[in-house]
Amino acid sequence: MKQAWILGASLCLAVAGVQAQSVSEAISSHLHLGVASCANSVCHGATETATKASIQMNEFAVWQEFDPHAKSYQTLLSAESKSIAKKLGLGAAEQAGVCLDCHADHVPAAQRGEKFQIEDGVGCEACHGGAEPWIASHVEASHAENLTAGLYPTEDPVKRSALCLSCHAGSRDRMITHRIMGAGHPRLSFELDTFTWLHPHYTVDDDYEQRKGNYDGVRDWGVGQASAAINALDILLDPKAGWHGIFPELVLFDCHACHRPMSGKAWGPRQGTGLGPGVVRLNDANLLMFRHVLAAVDSNAAKQVFDGSRKLHQATTTDREQTLAAARALRERLMVLRETTKATQFPAESLGVILGSLVADAERGEFRDYAAAEQAAMAVQSVVVAFEGAGLLDEAATKRMQQRVDALYASIEKDESWSMLKFTEALRAVRAAAP
Ligand code: HEC
Numbered sequence: 001m002k003q004a005w006i007l008g009a010s011l012c013l014a015v016a017g018v019q020a021q022s023v024s025e026a027i028s029s030h031l032h033l034g035v036a037s038c039a040n041s042v043c044h045g046a047t048e049t050a051t052k053a054s055i056q057m058n059e060f061a062v063w064q065e066f067d068p069h070a071k072s073y074q075t076l077l078s079a080e081s082k083s084i085a086k087k088l089g090l091g092a093a094e095q096a097g098v099c100l101d102c103h104a105d106h107v108p109a110a111q112r113g114e115k116f117q118i119e120d121g122v123g124c125e126a127c128h129g130g131a132e133p134w135i136a137s138h139v140e141a142s143h144a145e146n147l148t149a150g151l152y153p154t155e156d157p158v159k160r161s162a163l164c165l166s167c168h169a170g171s172r173d174r175m176i177t178h179r180i181m182g183a184g185h186p187r188l189s190f191e192l193d194t195f196t197w198l199h200p201h202y203t204v205d206d207d208y209e210q211r212k213g214n215y216d217g218v219r220d221w222g223v224g225q226a227s228a229a230i231n232a233l234d235i236l237l238d239p240k241a242g243w244h245g246i247f248p249e250l251v252l253f254d255c256h257a258c259h260r261p262m263s264g265k266a267w268g269p270r271q272g273t274g275l276g277p278g279v280v281r282l283n284d285a286n287l288l289m290f291r292h293v294l295a296a297v298d299s300n301a302a303k304q305v306f307d308g309s310r311k312l313h314q315a316t317t318t319d320r321e322q323t324l325a326a327a328r329a330l331r332e333r334l335m336v337l338r339e340t341t342k343a344t345q346f347p348a349e350s351l352g353v354i355l356g357s358l359v360a361d362a363e364r365g366e367f368r369d370y371a372a373a374e375q376a377a378m379a380v381q382s383v384v385v386a387f388e389g390a391g392l393l394d395e396a397a398t399k400r401m402q403q404r405v406d407a408l409y410a411s412i413e414k415d416e417s418w419s420m421l422k423f424t425e426a427l428r429a430v431r432a433a434a435p
Pocket residue numbers: 068069071072073075101102103104105122126127154160163164165166167168192195196197198199
């Protein structure tokens with residue numbers, strides 16, 4: 001395990017210099033043929049899961065019936081969307097580019113094939129990339145050949161997280177601003193491993209692992225946290241997306257730093273920020289989580305992220321230049337640590353270490369901010385599934401753990417009336433049930 005960690009550290013030096021293409025550039029670089037082009041009954045439109053093929057073959061049916069992405073364009077026709085668009089002075093939401101960017105496969109007209117329909121919402125090619133160069137050959141070709149032809153590498157946690165986050169957190173070129181939130185858009189929250197398995201049209205079996213490598217939920221949770229933090233720093237560092245008038249973009253800050261009753265008197269110190277009362281805090285939930293991932297494999301790296309985050313928080317109380325400098329330094333560190341995380345195989349012992357590290361932080365009051373508690377709950381879910389996967393839980397223990405994870409989720413059900421103490425208790429109970 002140590003070796004994998006060191007190997008990862010040298011690998012990442014090789015990738016650090018490469019200027020990556022943005023997600024929307026990668027996704028829209030080829031013609032999009034439309035969902036109908038994938039949905040034939042002998043292709044991805046089977047009604048039942050195939051037993052002989054390496055894939056399910058019923059991807060279209062699963063997507064259409066269970067996956068909210070299939071209805072994301074319809075959402076823009078709802079009364080809620082009308083109200084949001086009206087408050088923003090946008091006209092019809094289903095025609096507003098800013099809404100279509102995330103609620104549909106919004107490629108330019110020149111990139112749309114004959115069967116393409118914007119009404120299909122977030123269709124196959126919004127995630128797998130324009131199919132034109134590979135549709136004819138992809139059944140016979142190897143996975144590597146398909147990737148070379150332009151299929152987007154959704155199995156790669158770094159690439160997948162960038163893809164999902166471009167809509168689930170917003171990115172420099174697909175922004176969700178505080179103005180959009182202010183008009184009534186729901187707050188966004190995302191965790192890579194949890195969301196990958198909410199409505200899947202894929203399974204990971206031996207055949208999958210042979211074609212695409214192994215799936216490790218703890219690794220993907222970790223990579224997803226680093227990606228979310230990097231994505232937020234990218235927005236902060238962007239002179240256009242990161243600022244609005246005299247204020248930095250408020251969507252990057254902890255919503256509940258401003259949105260809570262004045263009578264609550266709920267302020268308390270946090271080591272992770274070192275800030276006093278009455279200061280607007282950047283949302284650091286992903287940075288906080290990434291430290292817990294690292295705690296299991298490299299405590300020195302965890303300390304670097306802690307120090308870098310604290311420096312960034314402190315810099316926000318001095319001036320813009322120091323804030324940007326601290327953001328740049330932290331981003332550089334995270335880019336390296338994300339690659340080492342991707343190359344890490346988390347041993348069974350690390351699962352307990354991660355839970356212990358989360359509980360210790362909760363007891364220190366680090367999860368004062370709702371967004372952090374919410375991320376911690378999703379983290380616990382990923383770690384518990386990994387315990388099961390590692391064969392560390394028998395059936396009774398699995399059931400007991402799951403009940404306690406459900407109670408943990410219940411403790412944060414309402415963002416406006418949750419209690420940090422109840423959350424901490426529920427987290428302790430999960431830890432106590434772990435092997
Ligand atoms: C092009 C934008 C876009 C991309 C890319 C995208 N999503 Fe989504 N996703 C959405 C939108 C919009 C919704 C909400 C749909 C609705 O209810 O109208 C959504 C909803 C979801 C939901 C349902 C959430 C819930 O509360 O039930 C899950 C799960 C999800 N996405 C996972 C993912 C994952 C995993 C990825 C990356 C592999 C991803 N998404 C990539 C736009 C996107």
